[in-house]
Amino acid sequence: MSSAEPSRLRAFxxxxxxxTLHVTGRRADGYHELDSLVVFADCGDTLEARLADTLSLSVLGPMAAGVPEGPENLVLRAARLMDAEAGAHLTLVKDLPSMAGVGGGSSDAAATLRLLSRLWGREVPVDVVSLGADIPMCLSPRAQRVQGIGEHCAPFDGLPELPAVLVNPRVPVATPAVFSRFETKENPPMPDTLPTLATPRDAARWLATQRNDLEAPALAVAPVVSEVLEALSDADLARMSGSGATCFGLYPDAEAAAGAAARISAARPDWWVRATTLNGPMPSE
Structure with missing residues (x-):
């Protein structure tokens, strides 16, 4: 790193x-094959890093409770994968709920890799799936079709920006528990060619013809997911994300999304609720 580079850097x-999340098969090693259309929100966690003699992590923010600061945290595991000997102090500000189906830990790890690549002047390792199947898609947070166990990521340019509301009932849902309730291991994928969708309403209509195959087993693990979907019933499309329990509602415009978020927050102040834009520009790093 040159002397002109800052000693403290930030990543989103x-x-x-x-x-969508179509579970299309199960491999001999137990991993499930997926076909998923993935986007990213303009809300999330924030990471800061500064050079230090040793590697350490502090976790702050409204969703920091219960998040470990030790070596089991994916942030530190990502840092050690990048360089097992280099030092930095990392600060993670948590705004996303944990075990929520929004890839919080994976996105944190991917942001760590991008951040430390700049801070330490290292290339991001080629094999990041060892950290988790969601890491490759989170390294480049843009709309993409994800297949395999998560290692095959193809950018998708056929979506508009999507005004949305994210709702989590603050009930953690463990992915293994959801998959343990999942009975049909082989399901149809999305079409070979995905359509170009011009408006948020076009997107909602087409997405309604697709699925999240984990929604039914997640409802068995966390019945409160049905209450979240009901709270989003005025959306053009309401669906669970990932393995839950976070659900999203797609709305025709930002004003409608903001109104829905305000209504749900007032009715359920104990829930995590965010009006957001999916597939919009990400903050620069």
């Missing part, structure tokens, strides 16, 4: 939203 770790 956006929420990852599975607009």
């Amino acid at each position: 770790a956006p929420a990852k939203i599975n607009l």
Whole structure:
């Protein structure tokens, strides 16, 4: 790193939203094959890093409770994958709920890799799937079709910006628990060629013809997901993201999304609710 580069850097770790999630098979090693249309929100966690003699992590923010600061945290695991000997102090400001189906930990790890690549002057490792199947898609937070176990990511330019509301009932849902309730291991993928969708309403209509195959088993694990979907019933499309329990509602415009978020927040102040834009520009790093 040159002397002109700053000693403290910042990266944004956006929420990852599975607009669709088709489970198309299960491999011999137990991993599930997926076909998913993924986008990212303009809300998320924030990471800061500064050079230090050793590697350490502090976790702050409204959703920091219960997030470990030790070596099991994906942020530190990502840092060690980048360079097992280099030092930095990392600060993670958590705004996303954990175990929520929005890729919070994976997005944090991917942001760590991008951040430390700049701070340490290292290339991001080629094999990041060892950290988690969601890491490759989170390294480049833009709309993409994700297949395999998450390692095959193809950019998709056929979506507009999507005004949306994200709602999590603050009930953590463990992905293994959801998959343990999942019975049909082989389901149809999305069409080979995805359509170009011009407006948020066009997108909602087409997405309604697709699925999240984990929604039904997640409802069995966390019945409150049905209450969240009901709260979003005025949306053009309401669906669970990932393995839950966060759900998203797609709205025709930002004003409608903001109104829905205000209504849900007033009715359920104990829930995590965010009006957001999916597939919009990400903050520069």
